[in-house]
Amino acid sequence: MGQQEKVATSLAGAVSEEISASLAPVDAQLERLYPGDPGTRQPVHTVYVPGDAFAADTIRSWGDRALAALDEHAPDAASFAAVLGLADELAEPVYARVRAKLEREPVEDLRVDFEDGYGPRPDAEEDATAARAARLIAEAYENGTAAPYMGIRMKCMEAAVRDRGIRTLDVFLTGLIEAGGLPEGLVLTLPKVTYPEQVGAFVRLLEAFEKVHGLDAGRLGFEIQIETSQSILATDGTATVARMIQAAEGRATGLHYGTFDYSACLGVSAAYQASDHPAADHAKAVMQVAAAxxxxxxCDGSTNVLPVGPTAKVHDAWRLHYGLTRRALSRAYYQGWDMHPGHIPTRYAAVFAFYREGFEQAAGRLARYAGHVGGDVMDEPATAKALSGYLLRGLDCGALDIAEVARLTGLTRLDLEGFAAPRRGDLTASAQ
Structure with missing residues (x-):
């Protein structure tokens, strides 16, 4: 043992107490406004189906059509890998997992659309369609055929369609209540939001529904769809989307980028409206910072280039969709829209390849961090959080298996969740 050091201080304890008291409001605001990731599963995609097209077999039909597309245009791992440029070592595991996913859980998140994909209809027709959607979704959760997440996209809160959107939501939610209650995987999407006041009004609407049915306050959350330039930048130069999150009063669960409405709002020509356009990158970067x-x-947007027609055309569309999905994943947009059954093979191929190709390195780094073993990279708690989040997302979507993760990390899922959601103080203290 070396010489014991003499520890001396100059400040009285009252100084620290005074500073803590002065910062107490800030501490409370940090906890309220920045609670961190909820730690729940995030679907890798959202599938939008027009209200009149939604049926009891929609999810299974999408899976079967996606499998048929593989059978016709890429019947084996080698041909699929050649189309997408997958590394040899990824070809078999990715292809096998894609097919298994399409058979087991082809859709992770489904939204029955009553907005652009449905359009204006007679009130009686939309009422009936909304009631039917509620019945079918309730039945799907009851018989085990539901996607992990399901819900509707209503019409927006603008004056021309506001009453219709409110009524459709009321019919749908009331139908679910009468069918046995709100499912855990229920998701609502509010489109074309321009002002924070529209978000606040939607909160009041949900509060009223909860009160009528005796639901817990805050039971109903919703996604905000970003489709206008004003939702990113207000006239005073502030980031409107940040104010929208605050206006949601803790109910906002996601920000969904609307590729084509947003692009058109900025005057981007139809041929160049895509999720990798500079205008899209700017909008999503602002959304990402506001939501952090x-x-x-x-959530990223979609591509409107459909994988249909002859094989060469399907392959071109697959390469485009795969590349856009991989690009989004590298930018930490872990969810996107899929508009056609032919898109989901490349959605899962991109997601699975993303997690499998980085799996061993991420697992090794996290294992060394957890075991306090040195290596060629010095990681901190924030990086351990990112590494564990990466592995958890890979597990949730089926890209990884818990046995292989445990083998390389020596950690359980509970351990991973602990690293993925450290307390704020743990991150701050260890970084000093």
Missing amino acids: GTGVRV
Whole structure:
């Protein structure tokens, strides 16, 4: 043992107490506004189906059509890998997992659309369609055929369609209540939001429904769809989307980028409206920064290039979709839209390849961090959080198995969740 050091201080304890008291409001605000990621599963995609097209077999039909597309245009791992440029070592595991996913859980998140994909209809027709959607979704959760997440996209809160959107939501939610209650995987999407006041009005609407049915306050959350330039930048130069998150009063679960409405709003020509356009990158970067730490997740948009027609055309569309999905994943947009059954093979191929190709390195780094073993990279708690989050997302979607993760990390899922959601103080103290 070396010489014991003499520890001396100059400040009285009252100084620290005074500073803590002065910062107490800030501490409370940090906890309220930036609670961190909720730690729940985030679906890798959202599938939008027009209200009149939604049926009891929609999810299974999408899976079967996706499998048929593989059978016709990429019947084995080698041909699929050649189309997408997958590394040899990934070809078999990715292809096998894609097919298994399409058979087991082809859709992770489904939204029955009553907005652009449905359009204006007679009131009686939309009422009946909304009631039917509620019945079918309730039945799907009851018989085990539901996607992990399901819900509707209503019409927006603008004056021309506001009453219709409110009524459709009321019919749908009331139908679910009467069918046995709100499912855990229920998700609502509010489109074309321009002002924070529209978000606040939607909160009041949900509060009223909860009160009528005796639901817990805050039971109903919703996604905010970003489709206008004003939702990113207000006239005073502030980031409107940040104010929207605050206006949601803790109910916002996601920010969904609307590729084509947003692009058109900025005057982007139809041929160049895509999720990798500079205008899209700017919007999503603002969304990402505004949502960071709030528990609100960012979702990328979609491509309107459909994988249909002759094989060469399907392959071109697959390469485009795969590339856009991989690009989004590298930018931490872990969810996107899929508009056609032919898109989901490449959605899962991109997601699975993303997690499998980085799996061993991430697992090794986290294992060394957890075991306090040195290596060629010095990781901190924030990086351990990112590494464990990466592995958890890979597990949730089926890209990884818990046995292989445990083998390389020596950690359980509970351990991973602990690293993925450290307390704020743990991150701050260890970084000093």
